[in-house]
Amino acid sequence: MRACGAEPVLCEIPGTEFDREATYTILGVEKFCAENGIRIVRIDPEGGERDWVELRPAGARSLRRFHIPRFMQEACFINLPVLKTHVVSTMTLGMKNPMGILPRPDRRTMHTLGIAQCIVDMNRGIKPDLTIVDGSVGQDGEGPLYGEKADLQVLVAGRDSLSVDLACCQLVSVKPRDIPHLKLALEQLGQPSLKLVGEEVGMIKQFRLPKQKALYRFIFWLMYPLDYPYSWIAERGRHFCTMLYGTGLVGTRPQINEADCTRCGICVETCPLPNVIDLKTLQVNYTTCQRCLLCYEACPENAISVKGYSGVRGLS
Numbered sequence: 354m355r356a357c358g359a360e361p362v363l364c365e366i367p368g369t370e371f372d373r374e375a376t377y378t379i380l381g382v383e384k385f386c387a388e389n390g391i392r393i394v395r396i397d398p399e400g401g402e403r404d405w406v407e408l409r410p411a412g413a414r415s416l417r418r419f420h421i422p423r424f425m426q427e428a429c430f431i432n433l434p435v436l437k438t439h440v441v442s443t444m445t446l447g448m449k450n451p452m453g454i455l456p457r458p459d460r461r462t463m464h465t466l467g468i469a470q471c472i473v474d475m476n477r478g479i480k481p482d483l484t485i486v487d488g489s490v491g492q493d494g495e496g497p498l499y500g501e502k503a504d505l506q507v508l509v510a511g512r513d514s515l516s517v518d519l520a521c522c523q524l525v526s527v528k529p530r531d532i533p534h535l536k537l538a539l540e541q542l543g544q545p546s547l548k549l550v551g552e553e554v555g556m557i558k559q560f561r562l563p564k565q566k567a568l569y570r571f572i573f574w575l576m577y578p579l580d581y582p583y584s585w586i587a588e589r590g591r592h593f594c595t596m597l598y599g600t601g602l603v604g605t606r607p608q609i610n611e612a613d614c615t616r617c618g619i620c621v622e623t624c625p626l627p628n629v630i631d632l633k634t635l636q637v638n639y640t641t642c643q644r645c646l647l648c649y650e651a652c653p654e655n656a657i658s659v660k661g662y663s664g665v666r667g668l669s
């Protein structure tokens with residue numbers, strides 16, 4: 354990008370259930386960007402005219418208006434999804450990934466009105482200059498939280514997100530019509546004329562799609578319409594699911610079992626965030642914990658269990 358005279362910047366809006374700065378700390382985003390000279394653009398995740406500009410894509414059926422970052426009007430948009438499954442949208446590829454640059458109120462609208470149709474509508478307004486699906490390490494099964502690592506070692510790139518997604522489906526032997534938003538895209542946008550260039554790789558791995566758990570999907574969906582009345586009375590930036598997860602009663606979360614714990618402190622050292630685990634009381638502060646589960650993986654005594662309904666076997 355620099356060779357083309359461009360300046361790479363990173364911009365992303367985490368969902369309401371995550372804190373942006375804490376997520377960057379866990380993932381090492383700031384260190385990576387500092388080492389590679391990438392500027393991080395922090396815009397107001399809650400929207401507002403200062404940082405956002407409205408789009409009204411022609412032909413949209415559900416998401417008739419939404420916002421993109423103002424600076425993107427003059428920027429070249431490189432869309433960088435991972436080749437993986439998702440319990441809500443079945444797969445997250447090129448067409449879904451731009452949700453990550455929409456402000457939280459628009460994402461709430463998408464979930465409330467129906468994610469599949471809204472993804473198609475969003476793609477009528479957002480046309481990435483280039484989509485590169487990172488399948489170096491993909492994920493299948495119950496993604497994105499409990500999927501299986503898929504060692505694919507492939508990158509799929511193209512200018513048209515739907516074409517790129519169709520090519521990805523071929524690589525993992527998934528029928529596009531089994532992905533609700535791709536099915537709608539093919540019906541409403543038409544079959545793209547897809548020209549494959551580069552190495553012919555055929556099918557790499559038969560992906561297992563997530564099981565559609567109706568109760569989980571309903572509860573997940575319900576958080577979004579309930580967020581409307583909650584955000585009217587709550588402080589700006591506070592959301593219903595943040596409050597709910599902060600209670601420690603719901604959501605995927607670590608819990609320390611006192612009987613098995615030796616108080617070695619490894620979980621505290623491993624946790625990338627300060628003051629989340631209290632070694633004296635063995636309590637986890639669920640208002641600051643970002644549920645990365647690094648502590649669960651690090652505990653030598655298996656004294657940390659993962660609580661919360663996720664539909665995953667063997668972890669609850």
Ligand code: SF4
Nearest residue numbers: 614615617618620652
């Ligand atoms: S790492 Fe495990 S055993 Fe050690 S303090 Fe944490 S929970 Fe207890």
Ligand code: SF4
Nearest residue numbers: 624642643645646648
């Ligand atoms: S307590 Fe565990 S799950 Fe929570 S942020 Fe720390 S390491 Fe991640």
